[in-house]
Amino acid sequence: MASVEFMEIAKSFGQVEAVNDISIAIEDGEFAVLVGPSGCGKSTLLRILAGLERATSGSIRVGGKVVDDLPPKDRDVAMVFQNYALYPQKTVAGNMGFPLQMRGASRSETERKVQETARILGLEDLLKRYPKQLSGGQRQRVAMGRAIIRNPSVFLFDEPLSNLDAKLRVRMRAEIKELQQRLGTTTVYVTHDQIEAITMSDKIVVMRSGRVEQVGSPLDIFDSPVNRFVAGFIGSPAMNFLEGRIVPTDDGPEFRTGSGLNCKLPEDSLRHLGQCASIGIRPEHVDLVEEGADDAFGLRISVVEPTGADTMIIARSGDDELSALIKGRHAFVPGDSIHLKPLPGMLHFFAADGTAVQP
Amino acid sequence: MNPRTATMLISAALFVLTLACAAIVFFPYYWMIVSSLEATSLFEWPPRLVPSSITMDAYVRIFTERDVFTWFKNTAFVASTTSIFCTLVAINGGYALSRFRTGSTTAFSIFILFSQLLPATLIVVPLYVIFRQTGLYNSLIGLAIADAAFVLPLATWLMKGFFDRIPVEVEEQAMVDGCTRLGAFYRIVLPLALPGLVVVVAMSFITGWDEFFLARTLISSQSNWVFSVGLTSFETQYAIAWDEMMAAAVVFALPAVLFFLFVQRYLVSGLTSGAVKG
Numbered sequence: 334m335a336s337v338e339f340m341e342i343a344k345s346f347g348q349v350e351a352v353n354d355i356s357i358a359i360e361d362g363e364f365a366v367l368v369g370p371s372g373c374g375k376s377t378l379l380r381i382l383a384g385l386e387r388a389t390s391g392s393i394r395v396g397g398k399v400v401d402d403l404p405p406k407d408r409d410v411a412m413v414f415q416n417y418a419l420y421p422q423k424t425v426a427g428n429m430g431f432p433l434q435m436r437g438a439s440r441s442e443t444e445r446k447v448q449e450t451a452r453i454l455g456l457e458d459l460l461k462r463y464p465k466q467l468s469g470g471q472r473q474r475v476a477m478g479r480a481i482i483r484n485p486s487v488f489l490f491d492e493p494l495s496n497l498d499a500k501l502r503v504r505m506r507a508e509i510k511e512l513q514q515r516l517g518t519t520t521v522y523v524t525h526d527q528i529e530a531i532t533m534s535d536k537i538v539v540m541r542s543g544r545v546e547q548v549g550s551p552l553d554i555f556d557s558p559v560n561r562f563v564a565g566f567i568g569s570p571a572m573n574f575l576e577g578r579i580v581p582t583d584d585g586p587e588f589r590t591g592s593g594l595n596c597k598l599p600e601d602s603l604r605h606l607g608q609c610a611s612i613g614i615r616p617e618h619v620d621l622v623e624e625g626a627d628d629a630f631g632l633r634i635s636v637v638e639p640t641g642a643d644t645m646i647i648a649r650s651g652d653d654e655l656s657a658l659i660k661g662r663h664a665f666v667p668g669d670s671i672h673l674k675p676l677p678g679m680l681h682f683f684a685a686d687g688t689a690v691q692p
Numbered sequence: 693m694n695p696r697t698a699t700m701l702i703s704a705a706l707f708v709l710t711l712a713c714a715a716i717v718f719f720p721y722y723w724m725i726v727s728s729l730e731a732t733s734l735f736e737w738p739p740r741l742v743p744s745s746i747t748m749d750a751y752v753r754i755f756t757e758r759d760v761f762t763w764f765k766n767t768a769f770v771a772s773t774t775s776i777f778c779t780l781v782a783i784n785g786g787y788a789l790s791r792f793r794t795g796s797t798t799a800f801s802i803f804i805l806f807s808q809l810l811p812a813t814l815i816v817v818p819l820y821v822i823f824r825q826t827g828l829y830n831s832l833i834g835l836a837i838a839d840a841a842f843v844l845p846l847a848t849w850l851m852k853g854f855f856d857r858i859p860v861e862v863e864e865q866a867m868v869d870g871c872t873r874l875g876a877f878y879r880i881v882l883p884l885a886l887p888g889l890v891v892v893v894a895m896s897f898i899t900g901w902d903e904f905f906l907a908r909t910l911i912s913s914q915s916n917w918v919f920s921v922g923l924t925s926f927e928t929q930y931a932i933a934w935d936e937m938m939a940a941a942v943v944f945a946l947p948a949v950l951f952f953l954f955v956q957r958y959l960v961s962g963l964t965s966g967a968v969k970g
Contacts, residue, residue, distance in 0.1 A: 374901075411869075420862060431870075435875075
């Protein structure tokens with residue numbers, strides 16, 4: 334086990350800048366998730382850590398030791414690729430034993446560890462099979478087995494669940510997390526799925542266009558996003574944004590949108606929020622209220638999505654659109670009018686450049 | 693006609709057509725064998741498809757009176773050297789063109805494909821001059837190099853195609869698992885490209901085995917004759933020893949046929965892989 338430190342890492346492919354000035358510290362035993370939209374540089378960063386790419390500038394430390402000049406095999410990291418990258422010509426046992434063979438382990442030791450790892454992952458009956466004879470989930474497990482068998486300092490996962498169906502993905506998510514907790518190995522996990530990021534990680538690194546937008550614990554990032562990008566990216570369903578401005582009135586400050594929605598704000602907030610250009614409201618932080626209630630938005634429903642336990646509503650007023658996750662089942666019909674009120678204290682404020690404004 | 697009968701008729705027609713095609717393809721070989729076993733049959737009219745008597749005299753004569761063993765030895769040497777040389781260069785070259793892609797490697801790979809378009813007759817004179825100056829003229833190694841040079845562009849492209857189909861992640865995984873790049877190539881990637889490797893080995897071996905034009909031009913002494921050149925020696929100023937020539941041709945073809953039978957399982961998968969989505 335070891336800590337991982339990225340120090341001012343930059344990487345360009347010709348004229349294209351893939352990552353720029355990335356500095357992240359991942360503690361020993363921590364489960365860190367690099368998350369961001371496609372092309373944000375998260376996989377490049379992971380590949381630099383694995384030694385499969387060389388950084389244009391900057392340095393990486395694993396366990397306090399600079400590894401920039403070490404080839405992948407000497408970095409003591411194990412990697413699981415998105416397509417599993419199993420060796421098609423080797424059996425499951427052959428795949429899992431390969432890293433040990435490469436390190437000069439004896440045949441008996443390799444066999445013993447393969448058996449042991451197969452037991453942990455429930456692969457005992459599949460050891461003689463070839464990758465093409467396995468299902469997606471089984472292949473995924475073999476790839477994990479190959480990673481954990483040699484007890485590396487760091488696990489690297491590059492979108493390992495993307496090729497699985499939704500149900501299996503949820504199960505494997507839990508399995509990977511449980512395994513990581515049991516082994517306590519430092520893990521760097523790349524995904525574009527923010528649910529995976531929130532549910533699995535100790536630390537989330539949100540990236541965009543080759544830069545780090547925010548680093549923090551999942552709940553920190555969920556509760557206090559530093560900008561509109563992070564606020565919109567983390568959380569499902571995604572946060573609503575209403576464009577507008579804060580206007581002082583006799584009853585205190587009020588947020589008004591271009592199409593006439595308005596919402597009262599606490600008295601003391603105006604001082605900090607003069608630069609506010611938009612507010613963010615998470616769909617689950619909206620209450621259904623009666624017509625005429627104070628500070629409620631009057632909207633017209635355009636889409637109703639019952640999820641069983643809750644009802645998802647998308648409603649509009651002029652150019653403003655608000656999605657709301659309302660507890661329970663409701664017999665709404667598109668075209669109905671609805672009154673929604675943001676929960677007090679749950680609003681997020683953003684300046685014109687998208688950075689968060691703290692109330 | 694009901695559909696079942698129609699299907700059967702179509703199948704039968706296809707079967708007959710296949711037999712006819714096979715007969716056309718195999719008749720020259722049959723005729724070669726028959727002629728080697730019975731000297732008089734070749735120019736008789738009407739031709740006798742089944743020999744009236746069988747004699748192995750021609751075979752005995754070519755092994756006792758001709759230098760068949762030397763030709764055989766030289767041909768085996770040239771074919772094996774061509775095959776080894778061509779395979780070694782093609783797998784490494786194909787890998788490099790597949791994995792290290794830059795503008796110049798792409799231009800180079802197109803360039804070598806163009807060199808495949810040049811006919812041997814165009815190159816043989818400069819090749820002759822170069823070989824004379826470098827001491828490769830009249831040497832079997834020289835002939836093998838010349839033969840390999842003609843197969844290499846296609847062989848390199850073929851291997852490149854096979855390497856292109858192997859996901860780069862498999863190789864990267866091997867590198868993370870403890871291999872060097874070269875180790876990952878030889879331990880993981882190359883075994884996956886085995887069908888392609890067999891095609892290249894077979895293609896270059898056969899080229900080295902039956903090539904005539906370069907062998908005729910670049911080899912001067914009889915002791916260095918390969919089989920294809922040796923076969924022409926049955927035609928003299930006054931007569932052609934057809935039965936001996938045909939017997940020698942059978943002996944000449946036999947190793948190639950056996951070799952193809954041995955590798956045909958890989959050849960079929962190698963030549964057709966990528967034709968359908970796997």
